[in-house]
Amino acid sequence: xxxxxxxxxxxxxxxxxxxxxxxxxxxxxxxxxxxxxxxxxxxxxxxxxxxxxxxxxxxxxxxxxxxxxxxxxxxxxxxxxxxxxxxxxxxxxxxxxxxxxxxxxxxxxxxxxxxxxxxxxxxxxxxxxxxxxxxxxxxxxxxxxxxxxxxxxxxxxxxxxxxxxxxx
Amino acid sequence: xxxxxxxxxxxxxxxxxxxxxxxxxxxxxxxxxxxxxxxxxxxxxxxxxxxxxxxxxxxxxxxxxxxxxxxxxxxxxxxxxxxxxxxxxxxxxxxxxxxxxxxxxxxxxxxxxxxxxxxxxxxxxxxxxxxxxxxxxxxxxxxxxxxxxxxxxxxxxxxxxxxxxxxxxxxxxxxxxxxxxxxxxxxxxxxxxxxxxxxxxxxxxxxxxxxxxxxxxxxxxxxxxxxxxxxxxxxxxxxxxxxxxxxxxxxxxxxxxxxxxxxxxxxxxxxxxx
Numbered sequence: 001x002x003x004x005x006x007x008x009x010x011x012x013x014x015x016x017x018x019x020x021x022x023x024x025x026x027x028x029x030x031x032x033x034x035x036x037x038x039x040x041x042x043x044x045x046x047x048x049x050x051x052x053x054x055x056x057x058x059x060x061x062x063x064x065x066x067x068x069x070x071x072x073x074x075x076x077x078x079x080x081x082x083x084x085x086x087x088x089x090x091x092x093x094x095x096x097x098x099x100x101x102x103x104x105x106x107x108x109x110x111x112x113x114x115x116x117x118x119x120x121x122x123x124x125x126x127x128x129x130x131x132x133x134x135x136x137x138x139x140x141x142x143x144x145x146x147x148x149x150x151x152x153x154x155x156x157x158x159x160x161x162x163x164x165x166x167x168x
Numbered sequence: 169x170x171x172x173x174x175x176x177x178x179x180x181x182x183x184x185x186x187x188x189x190x191x192x193x194x195x196x197x198x199x200x201x202x203x204x205x206x207x208x209x210x211x212x213x214x215x216x217x218x219x220x221x222x223x224x225x226x227x228x229x230x231x232x233x234x235x236x237x238x239x240x241x242x243x244x245x246x247x248x249x250x251x252x253x254x255x256x257x258x259x260x261x262x263x264x265x266x267x268x269x270x271x272x273x274x275x276x277x278x279x280x281x282x283x284x285x286x287x288x289x290x291x292x293x294x295x296x297x298x299x300x301x302x303x304x305x306x307x308x309x310x311x312x313x314x315x316x317x318x319x320x321x322x323x324x325x326x327x328x329x330x331x332x333x334x335x336x337x338x339x340x341x342x343x344x345x346x347x348x349x350x351x352x353x354x355x356x357x358x359x360x361x362x363x364x365x366x367x368x369x370x371x372x373x374x375x376x377x378x379x380x381x382x383x384x385x386x387x388x389x390x391x392x393x394x395x396x397x398x399x400x401x402x403x404x405x406x407x408x409x410x411x412x413x414x415x416x417x418x419x420x421x422x423x424x425x426x427x428x429x430x431x432x433x434x435x436x437x438x439x440x441x442x
């Protein structure tokens with residue numbers, strides 16, 4: 001027998017290592033759940049067309065657009081948002097690279113860009129410039145500041161490989 | 169925007185999903201990765217009363233080398249198709265085409281079955297399946313059946329699936345022949361204004377199919393016939409738009425789409441070594 005959700009249903013997720021559990025309508029989008037129920041407003045809503053990527057978070061370690069998932073689809077899963085990336089006061093290397101390379105202007109796309117870029121480097125640790133541009137095609141910067149964003153991702157990748165090389 | 173309210177059913181097997189569809193009929197929609205359905209629901213272009221979530225049917229997530237064909241479970245994500253060594257070795261065109269779908273975030277969630285069952289003429293994946301001569305497997309209350317890709321796309325966003333059927337598998341004949349894929353759009357991540365898939369198949373025939381040139385994904389039959397008759401790439405591409413009924417929209421007039429079909433078909437055929 002299938003089990004059927006009532007008009008309001010409970011969703012339990014892990015976000016940035018902490019457990020959250022709320023009753024939601026099935027039509028609740030994950031991004032609205034993260035912002036309004038979990039109270040984590042670092043993830044932005046930028047468009048209504050699954051285009052801009054401002055809402056990018058990681059679901060089980062991979063980038064997804066949280067405006068194009070229902071919260072019920074994430075039930076039981078592991079989510080990482082921009083708030084969970086830094087280690088206390090120490091920025092994640094990708095955040096550090098964005099700061100270093102001036103990869104943000106208005107900053108609205110930045111949380112999604114950073115999350116997409118971290119996911120990209122997990123899948124392809126040493127991308128070419130073209131691969132970075134293709135890898136970030138799901139994220140729009142309304143300031144059109146792509147040049148420094150790409151630089152930041154390449155800077156971060158180079159830093160990671162230098163660190164690994166040093167460790168050997 | 170937020171979708172209109174609906175009842176949510178999470179299926180834990182294909183049989184449960186079929187039973188839920190049988191109960192709710194046209195009021196129900198299947199939710200796989202959700203990257204075609206949820207945008208439609210957010211714009212209220214689709215307002216299903218019941219959403220049957222099949223996204224957790226893990227036994228429909230697989231890529232199997234079956235010798236003369238590759239079998240892909242309907243819930244297999246684009247990311248897994250794109251990075252599969254079996255796909256690259258035996259149905260390379262499909263891997264390449266899949267890597268052009270949407271963007272990385274979309275490919276982390278979207279599924280091959282969802283993309284096919286949505287029946288969108290602007291989707292890239294059906295063109296690869298038509299060119300390669302795929303067979304689609306559907307399960308319903310009275311069992312399973314195979315549907316040739318040529319019989320599958322019935323109209324704009326319409327397929328041969330009945331309301332109570334679930335697409336379970338895509339079977340693609342293996343080929344080590346060369347292939348080409350061309351996609352023309354104005355911006356990264358956009359749908360193709362026109363696209364073309366071409367593949368040299370194991371039977372030495374050449375499959376050619378077009379994206380966004382007709383109310384359905386469509387085989388470029390005139391081009392295939394010309395190639396079979398000995399025409400070269402340039403000559404065969406001249407008839408690529410024959411039999412197609414493209415629409416005019418903000419991106420392109422009918423004539424421009426026909427022009428693109430000819431140019432992209434020639435390039436795809438040349439990439440396939442023809």
